Amino acid sequence: MEDGPYATPLGRRDNARELIAELDAIFATKSRDEWSAIFDTEPDMFWAPVNEIDDVLIDEQIHAAGAFIEVPEANGSAMRIASPSDFYGTPWEARSGAPELGQHTREVLASMGRSEAEIDALFEAGTVA
Numbered sequence: 660m661e662d663g664p665y666a667t668p669l670g671r672r673d674n675a676r677e678l679i680a681e682l683d684a685i686f687a688t689k690s691r692d693e694w695s696a697i698f699d700t701e702p703d704m705f706w707a708p709v710n711e712i713d714d715v716l717i718d719e720q721i722h723a724a725g726a727f728i729e730v731p732e733a734n735g736s737a738m739r740i741a742s743p744s745d746f747y748g749t750p751w752e753a754r755s756g757a758p759e760l761g762q763h764t765r766e767v768l769a770s771m772g773r774s775e776a777e778i779d780a781l782f783e784a785g786t787v788a
Contacts, residue, residue, distance in 0.1 A: 732756040761788035 660666065664674040671678055686694065691708050698706045708714075715721055729736045730753040742751050764787050768778045781787045 728753055730756045733759075764788060 660671075664670045665678055689697075695708065698704055710718065721727070725741055727738050728741045730739045732755070737756060739753065739756070741753075745751070764782075765778055768781065768787070769775075773781075778787075
């Protein structure tokens, strides 16, 4: 990378496809654990592996950082991704999961002034769920 088309940031940008192909070929020669052992010996190199989804779900640091929360649901609870935003003075907490289809239809229609007879007719016609 010190010579040729990748010697400068602009050169790397202009030749990004070729550079990525070369790096892919190099990285394919060893496992992630092997590269980890090599990179960990480099004091001036900051790196981290790209995790697969299964790795993320069991990562202790991700859990310690509060990235996942348990959300109460009708049949227990479910793990969900926490809000990425944390604003001072406005604590956020999941109160429930998403409603089931039609779970609040009657209440919403009633709050809009529909009578029970009108609501029943909408259900019978299949207009609402």
